Amino acid sequence: MxxxxxxxxxxxxxxxxxxALATPASAGLMSSGSSLAPVQPWLASQLGTLKSATPTTVLVHGTDTAAATRAVQAAGLRRVTTFEKIGVVVATGLPTQVQAVRSQPGVTYVEGNQPIxxxxxxxxxxxxxxxxxxxxxxxxxxxxxxxxxxxxxxxxxxxxxxxxxxxxxxxxxxxxxxxxxxxxxxxxxxxxxxxxxxxxxxxxxxxxxxxxxxxxxxxxxxxxxxxxxxxxxxxxxxxxxxxxxxxxxxxxxxxxxxxxxxxxxxxxxxxxxxxxxxxxxxxxxxxxxxxxxxxxxxxxxxxxxxxxxxxxxxxxxxxxxxxxxxxxxxxxxxxxxxxxxxxxxxxxxxxxxxxxxxxxxxxxxxxxxxxxxxxxxxxxxxxxxxxxxxxxxxxxxxxxxxxxxxxxxxxxxxxxxxxxxxxxxxxxxxxxxxxxxxxxxxxxxxxxxxxxxxxxxxxxxxxxxxxxxxxxxxxxxxxxxxx
Known part of the structure; x- marks a missing residue:
């Protein structure tokens, strides 16, 4: 050149x-004493505006891939793909299902499909x-x-x-x-x-x-x-x-x-x-x-x-x-x-x-x-x-x-x-x-x-x-x- x-x-x-990636988990929807996994702030803002029947895509982070997969299934989300080496499952579902996956065992973080x-x-x-x-x-x-x-x-x-x-x-x-x-x-x-x-x-x-x-x-x-x-x-x-x-x-x-x-x-x-x-x-x-x-x-x-x-x-x-x-x-x-x-x-x-x-x-x-x-x-x-x-x-x-x-x-x-x-x-x-x-x-x-x-x-x-x-x-x- x-x-x-x-x-x-x-x-x-x-x-x-x-x-740009999202802001830290500490800024998410975790309240003191909550058993819910933290959610990315950008995703939190989306969940607050999405209609109940509007599906969205998320990245479900687990303690390992198996835990993330089980959580996705239990919450009724549809698995799309998996990042095996970092324990993340990409899935789609309704806002209520996204909220539900946060309470599943082994889930450590839920991230949105942020535009870039x-x-x-x-x-x-x-x-x-x-x-x-x-x-x-x-x-x-x-x-x-x-x-x-x-x-x-x-x-x-x-x-x-x-x-x-x-x-x-x-x-x-x-x-x-x-x-x-x-x-x-x-x-x-x-x-x-x-x-x-x-x-x-x-x-x-x-x-x-x-x-x-x-x-x-x-x-x-x-x-x-x-x-x-x-x-x-x-x-x-x-x-x-x-x-x-x-x-x-x-x-x-x-x-x-x-x-x-x-x-x-x-x-x-x-x-x-x-x-x-x-x-x-x-x-x-x-x-x-x-x-x-x-x-x-x-x-x-x-x-x-x-x-x-x-x-x-x-x-x-x-x-x-x-x-x-x-x-x-x-x-x-x-x-x-x-x-x-x-x-x-x-x-x-x-x-x-x-x-x-x-x-x-x-x-x-x-x-x-x-x-x-x-x-x-x-x-x-x-x-x-x-x-x-x-x-x-x-x-x-x-x-x-x-x-x-x-x-x-x-x-x-x-x-x-x-x-x-x-x-x-x-x-x-x-x-x-x-x-x-x-x-x-x-x-x-x-x-x-x-x-x-x-x-x-x-x-x-x-x-x-x-x-x-x-x-x-x-x-x-x-x-x-x-x-």
Whole structure:
């Protein structure tokens, strides 16, 4: 990817990057001495307005999967799907049945199917990504470009045949292309379908996923005007999981659950690792607007913590709600303090590749003085050129189409996030035995301290700030630190 002159104004659909989860269980309907399991506040508000005959979809959390399943059956709910590894059953039923399941033995939390939104090239000079690729090698002895690592991109979809994702031998960087096929109205059930080489990005939010995939792992291309560009990790493999427009939380959670169950062999047990490497990082550029409290009881948080335990880093866009530090506007699941879960703010290199640029005005800020709400790291997210066909809705918002409209320029923390996702792939190539916690520590402790915005203050893994986290990612320094 390469940065171009045009700066595209942020829009709510094209450049948001948070996936808001609900507020903590302590804010739910639990009263002192009650035997009812806590309910997510968002769901509580819905139950108060739904008509008695209107069904709704919920995630029933249990002490284990068997307990959640028994509770769903006992309450008369219809089971839709199960997230086996975190003990959650997705079910549908009437409001009275949802209330009834809270009293069943073994139920620990009841969560709603909350709506979320998509959150909308960078210069690899600012991140020192080009320098790392040209001067450093991975543990395999090859150039540090993400080779041997798959990145799971959970987004609107991808066209595996796009020239930006084409390998020199004609194959695609996309080694697995899944489409989550969901019940169309409420996404109460979602199942993965192998889409092969089909374009899965032809949806209402189309173009967002195509742009993000290119930022992660776009191959070397030369455009007709002579511009040379590539993604953050041009040797990494891509596993695209299309959730369409990502309108409800269950579709996105189902994608994370698929990664949890398949990250070691995403193309199947019989496919060689050389052709389809294990997934070591997920890239998530979606969520609700306006921030929100961190919810440790949500399925999303349980899934990403389970992924960390199995060696997979989760990267989140921190959101596009701006702010001044007076309140917390950060993406809720991005605020997970678990090492190996990384939130990303947007940095603007002024279209020059400088490392002394600015925090993007749209980038969501945490609340000053509360480091649990701060983003972790900054990466280029403003005025980013990547694969984005002009006829797709998100891509049509770009103001600098190139090569017949196959590439365009968009801004958002959605664009900063895949930079970090690709860089994580480079770090795992540098040290395949690194843990997610070590990867995050390497990124944060070596960050370049650009000075625009809020002052830095002492924190974990070095100094941090409420608007830009630990500073601008430095790929060369991080790679040297993790070896």
């Amino acid at each position: 390469k940065r171009t002159r045009a700066v595209v104004a942020m829009t709510a659909t094209a450049a948001l990057a948070v996936m 939104e998509m959150l909308l090239s960078t210069s690899n000079k600012a991140t020192r990504g080009d320098e790392a690729r040209n001067t450093l090698t991975g543990a395999d002895g090859t150039a540090l470009d993400g080779k041997g690592v798959s990145v799971a991109v959970i987004d609107s979809g991808v066209d595996p045949t796009h020239p930006f994702l084409k390998n020199p031998d004609g194959t695609s960087a996309v080694v697995k292309n899944l489409k989550m096929v969901c019940e169309p109205v409420t996404e109460s059930t979602c199942a993965p379908v192998d889409a092969g080489s089909a374009d899965t990005d032809l949806v209402s939010g189309g173009g967002h996923g195509m742009h993000v995939n290119g930022i992660v792992a776009g191959r070397d291309v030369t455009l007709s005007d002579g511009t040379k560009m590539h993604g953050a990790a041009p040797g990494a493999s891509l596993v695209s999981i299309s959730t369409g427009a990502v309108l409800f939380i269950i579709g996105a959670d189902a994608a994370l659950n698929w990664v949890l169950e398949n990250h070691n062999a995403p193309c199947g047990a019989g496919v060689a690792v050389s052709k389809c490497p294990p997934i070591k990082v997920t890239s998530n550029s979606y969520g609700p607007t306006g921030g929100g409290a961190f919810d440790p009881n949500s399925a999303t948080v349980k899934l990403q913590r389970a992924l960390v335990k199995e060696g997979v880093v989760t990267v989140w866009a921190n959101g596009n709600d701006g702010g001044d530090g007076s309140k917390d506007l950060s993406n809720p699941p991005a605020k997970d303090p678990t090492p190996g879960i990384i939130s990303v703010a947007s940095y603007f290199d002024q279209n020059t590749g400088t490392r002394d640029g600015t925090v993007s005005t749209f980038s969501s800020r945490g609340k000053a003085g509360d480091q649990s709400t701060y983003p972790d790291i900054s990466a280029p997210g403003e005025s980013i050129t990547s694969s984005c066909r002009i006829y797709l809705p998100i891509c049509s918002s770009g103001l600098d189409p190139k090569d017949g409209g196959d590439y365009n320029t968009i801004s958002g923390t959605s664009m900063a996030t895949p930079h970090i996702s690709g860089i994580v792939a480079q770090l795992f190539q540098a040290n395949p035995n690194a843990t997610p916690a070590q990867v995050e520590a390497a990124i944060e402790s070596t960050a370049y301290k650009y000075t625009n915005g809020a002052p830095y203050e002492a924190g974990t893994n070095g100094t941090t700030s409420f608007d830009k986290g630990h500073g601008l990612v430095d790929v060369v320094a991080a790679a040297n630190a993790i070896r």
